[in-house]
Structures are given as C-alpha cells and as structure tokens.
Amino acid sequence: MAATEFVPVLLGSDINAYSMARAFHEAYGVHSVVYGMFPASVCAGSKIIDYRVREHNDRVDKVLENVNEVAKEHPDKKILVLGCGDNYLNSISANLPNYPENVIAPYVDLSMLETLIHKEKFYDLCDQYGIDHPATYVYHKGEGHGFTLPFEGPFVVKPAESDTYWKHPFPTQKKAYVLQTREEVDQVIDDIYNAGYEDSLIIQDFIPGDDSYMRVVTNYSGQDGQVRLMCVGHVLLEEHTAHAIGNHAVIITEPEPELCEKLKGFLEAIKFTGFSNFDIKYDQRDGKFKAFEINCRQGRSNYYVTGAGYNLAKYLVEDRVLGKSCELTITKNRHLWWVIPPKVAYDYVNPKYHEEMKALEKAGAVVNPLFYKPDNGLVRTLRIMKGQKRYVGWYASCMEKVK
Numbered sequence: 590m591a592a593t594e595f596v597p598v599l600l601g602s603d604i605n606a607y608s609m610a611r612a613f614h615e616a617y618g619v620h621s622v623v624y625g626m627f628p629a630s631v632c633a634g635s636k637i638i639d640y641r642v643r644e645h646n647d648r649v650d651k652v653l654e655n656v657n658e659v660a661k662e663h664p665d666k667k668i669l670v671l672g673c674g675d676n677y678l679n680s681i682s683a684n685l686p687n688y689p690e691n692v693i694a695p696y697v698d699l700s701m702l703e704t705l706i707h708k709e710k711f712y713d714l715c716d717q718y719g720i721d722h723p724a725t726y727v728y729h730k731g732e733g734h735g736f737t738l739p740f741e742g743p744f745v746v747k748p749a750e751s752d753t754y755w756k757h758p759f760p761t762q763k764k765a766y767v768l769q770t771r772e773e774v775d776q777v778i779d780d781i782y783n784a785g786y787e788d789s790l791i792i793q794d795f796i797p798g799d800d801s802y803m804r805v806v807t808n809y810s811g812q813d814g815q816v817r818l819m820c821v822g823h824v825l826l827e828e829h830t831a832h833a834i835g836n837h838a839v840i841i842t843e844p845e846p847e848l849c850e851k852l853k854g855f856l857e858a859i860k861f862t863g864f865s866n867f868d869i870k871y872d873q874r875d876g877k878f879k880a881f882e883i884n885c886r887q888g889r890s891n892y893y894v895t896g897a898g899y900n901l902a903k904y905l906v907e908d909r910v911l912g913k914s915c916e917l918t919i920t921k922n923r924h925l926w927w928v929i930p931p932k933v934a935y936d937y938v939n940p941k942y943h944e945e946m947k948a949l950e951k952a953g954a955v956v957n958p959l960f961y962k963p964d965n966g967l968v969r970t971l972r973i974m975k976g977q978k979r980y981v982g983w984y985a986s987c988m989e990k991v992k
Contacts, residue, residue, distance in 0.1 A: 593617050594665070594667060595619070595668070595693075595910050596621075596667075596669070597613045597621040597622070597902070598621070598622045598623075598659050598670045599623045599624070599671050599673050600623075600646065600647070600655070600670070600672050600673060600674070600677040600681070601624075601672065601673030601676075602624070602626070602627070602630035602631070602633075602640070602673075603630070603631065603673065604631055604889055604890075604892075604928060604958065604959065605886075605887065605888065605889045605891060606625075606631075607631045607638075607958065607959065608890075608891050609621070609673065609887065609891065609901065609902060610623060610632065610635070610637055611637065611892065611958055611961050611964070612892070612895045612900050612902035612903075613902040614637040614963065615900060616900045616903045616906070617902070617906070620637055620639055621638050622639045622659050623638050623639070623640050623641070624641050624642075624655050625646070626643065626644060626645070626647075627642065631959060631973065633969070633972075634966055634968050635964050635966070635969055636963065636964045636965075636966055637961070637964050641655075647680055648680060649679075649683050651680075652677065652680040652684055653680075653684045653688070656668065656670055656688060656689075657688075660688070660689040660691055660692055661689075663691075664691065665691075666691065667691055667692075667693055667909075668691055668692045669693050669695075669906070669910070670688075670692060670693065670694040671695075671864075671887070671905075672696075673886070675706065675752055675886075676755075678696070678702055678885055678886060679702065679752065682696045682697065682699040683699050693910070695863035695864070695905060695908075696862070696863050696885065697860075697861060697863070697885065701859070702885055705859075705883050706750070706751075706882075706883075706884070706885060707750050707788075708747070708748075708750070708791050708882055709727050709749040709789050709791065711882060712727075714855075715855075718854070718855045718858055718859075720851065720855055721877045721878065721879045721880065722879050722880045722881070723745070723793040723794050723796055723872075723879050723881070724739065724740045724793065725792070725793050725794075726738050726739060726792040727749070727790070727791060727792075728778060728789060728790040728791075729789050730782055730786075730787060730788075730789070734778075738771070738792060740794040742769055742770060742771065742795070743795035744768045744769075744771075744773075744774050744792055744793065744795060745765060745766065745767055745791075745792070745793040746765070746766040746768060746778070746790060746792050747765040747766070747790070747791050748781070748786065748788065748790060749788050749789040749790060751764075753786065753787070753788060754786050754788070757781075757784040757785035757786045758784065759784040762780075762781075762832075763832075763834060764832065764833075764834045764835055765834060767795060774792065778790060796870045796871075796872045796874075796879060798871065798873060799939060800825065800826050801824065801825050801826075801938070801939050801942065802870050803823075803827065803868070803869070803870050804822065804824060804845070804868075804869040804870070804878065805821070805824060805866055805867070805868060805869070805888060805893075806821050806822075806845075806848065806849065806852055806867040806869060807822070807864070807866045807894050807901075808820075808852070808853075808867075809864055809865075809901065809905065810862050810863060810864075810865065811862065811908045811915065812862055812909060813862075815917075816853045816856050816857060817908065817916075817918065818894075818901075818904050818917070818918050818920075819852070819853060819918070819919045819920070820893070820894040820897065821842065821843055821844065821845040821848065822840040822842055822890065822893045822894075822926070823841045823843045824837050824840055825840065825841060825942050826839040826929075826934060826937055826938045828983070829987040829988055830986075835868070836889055836890075837888075837889065837890040837893075837928075838927060838929045839926070839934050839938055840890055840925075840926045841924065841926075841945065842897045842920060842922065842924045842926075843923060844920070845878070846919060848869070848878050849919050861885075863885070863886075864887040864901070864905075865884065865885055865886070866883070866886075866887065866888040867880055867882070867883050868880070868881040887901060890926065892926060892956065892958035893924070894920070895958075896924055896956035896958065897924035897926075899918065922954075923945070923949065923954070924954045924955070924956075925946055925949040925954060925955040926955075927956075928957055928958065928959065929977065929984075930977050930980060930981070931950075933980050933981055934946070936984070936990045937984055937988055937990060937991060938991065940991050959973050959977075
C-alpha cells in the first residue's frame with residue numbers, strides 16, 4: 590500500500606491538531622480532516638486542513654459519526670484517527686469495536702486507558718513498576734478536613750480525573766493549584782466538590798524549582814507494544830493562566846537515556862500502543878526525575894519532536910499503514926521549539942538558557958509550528974499573529990520578567 594493511501598482524522602482543533610496536520614503534510618503531502626467544536630481555531634482557514642465544525646464532537650456517538658463520515662467518503666483508503674485532547678480519548682477507545690474495517694485507531698482498550706489517565710490509578714502503577722513520582726495523598730469525597738498530610742507545604746492539588754472535573758466549572762477553577770497552607774488546601778477541596786465533581790483529588794508535595802525543572806517525554810509504541818521513538822523535551826517556560834497552566838511554551842530537546850530506559854520498561858510491560866507523553870519534574874532535593882502523569886496521546890507540544898527531525902506522523906504511518914519494522918530511536922540532538930513570540934520567551938525564560946537559545950536560533954534549529962510556509966493564507970496568518978501578540982499581556986498579568 591502506498592503511504593498516501595490514507596486520510597488523517599484529527600479530533601480537536603488546538604495547536605496539538607495543527608501540529609499533527611503539519612507533520613502529515615510535511616511527510617506525505619496529505620490534507621487532514623480536523624473536527625473542532627468552534628469556528629475560531631488555529632486550524633480554521635488552513636490550506637492543509639479540511640476543518641469541520643461539529644457540536645459535542647467529543648461524545649461517544651459523535652466520534653463514531655464523524656469517523657464514519659470520513660470512512661464512507663474514502664472507502665478505498667485507511668482512516669487514521671487521532672485524539673488531540675483528553676476529552677476525545679475515552680470516546681475513541683470506547684468505539685474500537687465499532688469502527689469500519691478501513692479505520693485505524695492506535696489506542697489501548699478502554700479499561701487500560703481509564704486506568705492510565707486516572708492519576709490515582711496511574712500512581713499505583715508507578716509504584717508497581719518503579720517510576721518515581723511526588724509524595725502523594727489521595728483525597729476521597731466526604732473525608733472532610735480531619736485528614737493528616739504526610740508532608741509539609743507548599744502543596745499541589747489537582748483532580749485525579751480531569752475530563753469530568755472541567756465539566757463542573759466554578760469561578761476559581763484551575764488545572765492545578767499550588768497552595769502554601771493547609772487552610773488553602775481545605776478551601777480548594779470544598780470549592781471543587783461544591784461545584785459537583787465526584788472523583789478523588791490528588792494532593793502532593795510541591796517539587797521546588799521554576800518551569801525549567803520540567804521535562805516532557807514523548808513516545809510512540811508500535812502495534813506490537815514495542816517502543817519505537819522516545820524524545821525528551823526540556824521545558825524552559827510554561828503558560829501560567831488559570832486554564833492553561835502547565836501548557837508548554839518553550840522547549841529544547843535533550844538526551845536523558847536513563848529516564849527513557851525506565852519509561853520504556855514501563856510502557857512495554859503494560860503493552861501500551863500508540864502515542865504517549867509523560868509530564869516529569871526534576872527534584873533537585875534527591876536528584877530524581879518524578880512523573881506527574883501520562884497522557885495517552887501526543888501532547889499539545891508534540892511538534893517539538895517533529896521539528897527536531899523525528900516526524901511523528903511518519904512513525905505512525907510506517908507502523909500502522911505500511912507495516913514496516915523499526916528499531917528504537919532515543920533522540921539526542923538539541924532543537925528549540927516555541928509557540929510564543931521570541932521576545933516574550935526571552936523576557937520570561939531563565940537567563941541561563943538564553944545563550945543556547947540564541948545559538949539554536951542562529952543555527953536555524955528553531956520552530957514555531959503555527960507558522961508553516963505552505964500554509965500562508967492571509968486571513969489565517971493574521972489571526973495567528975494576533976493570537977501571538979496576546980501572549981505579551983497574558984505573561985505580564987501573571988509573571989515577572991527575568992532580570
């Protein structure tokens with residue numbers, strides 16, 4: 590089968606989806622079908638994307654409806670389905686037995702997926718397979734305030750299950766909370782459960798260090814459960830607004846072979862397949878890399894891998910469409926990825942990294958995935974540039990510039 594005899598279907602319409610659509614276009618010249626919920630999107634108006642707006646398209650029935658739509662349009666081609674947000678994963682996996690024969694959805698079954706994306710269950714697996722993680726207390730609804738935490742503040746509080754958490758909004762809702770006192774912890778617990786959330790909460794020891802102590806590890810596991818690609822990104826800056834906190838803004842790829850070997854063992858032991866990425870933080874107190882979570886998909890920042898020379902779409906297509914074997918690649922080269930204006934990056938990234946950032950810029954080893962020469966339509970480009978300018982105010986509202 591020729592590599593171009595497939596159609597990518599991407600569910601979600603943020604930078605994750607655009608980055609994968611760009612990867613498919615760069616490698617194979619194909620256009621992706623992207624299903625989003627809103628007309629305004631980084632994917633809207635793209636020359637490399639067939640953008641389709643559908644309401645509630647993360648529901649189980651809607652995912653199947655949308656995938657079937659494309660499968661019927663291209664009965665002679667393979668349809669590659671990728672979720673580009675956590676809210677799509679359960680629905681994709683739940684439909685694995687229901688897709689037409691020409692559909693390929695590279696995901697683990699629903700039971701495994703639900704175990705991995707639920708942080709309480711994920712940390713149990715980490716303990717089982719020797720993956721370090723922050724000291725953790727799991728809080729269950731109804732415990733009240735009489736519990737004792739086995740560590741001192743600062744504390745991190747976050748939902749064990751993020752999909753349902755966001756379905757119960759409240760004014761002070763955040764992706765994760767960094768809190769200084771036990772009183773603040775008790776208040777956040779009350780706020781979350783009063784809004785209607787039912788699942789457990791994760792309360793953790795805060796690992797000290799700014800954004801530059803974070804790492805992201807992106808992987809691709811073949812249909813046989815063997816890891817084919819691992820790429821470590823050294824996060825230099827994250828976003829800090831309430832709903833975007835923890836999203837990566839600046840990354841340099843770097844080799845961390847020992848960390849990769851440990852995560853490879855975990856992925857292969859559980860027979861994982863498809864894309865995954867781990868959020869990791871380096872704990873300078875004991876010299877260990879500690880896992881926060883696994884995402885059973887490529888991350889929002891996935892183009893840091895493709896931009897470094899390891900096209901994620903190619904790994905997927907060669908495995909699932911072409912059936913090619915592949916030796917493990919653990920990336921080594923250094924490359925700069927950012928999704929914010931360069932000036933904003935230099936204003937807020939720790940100055941000790943500026944010299945290398947400038948050297949990579951000078952060498953041309955730098956990319957913002959949103960700016961792609963073959964996708965240079967005027968309206969979309971102006972919209973992207975306007976979005977980039979917003980970062981100036983967003984960072985000024987929540988961070989101090991570095992000196």
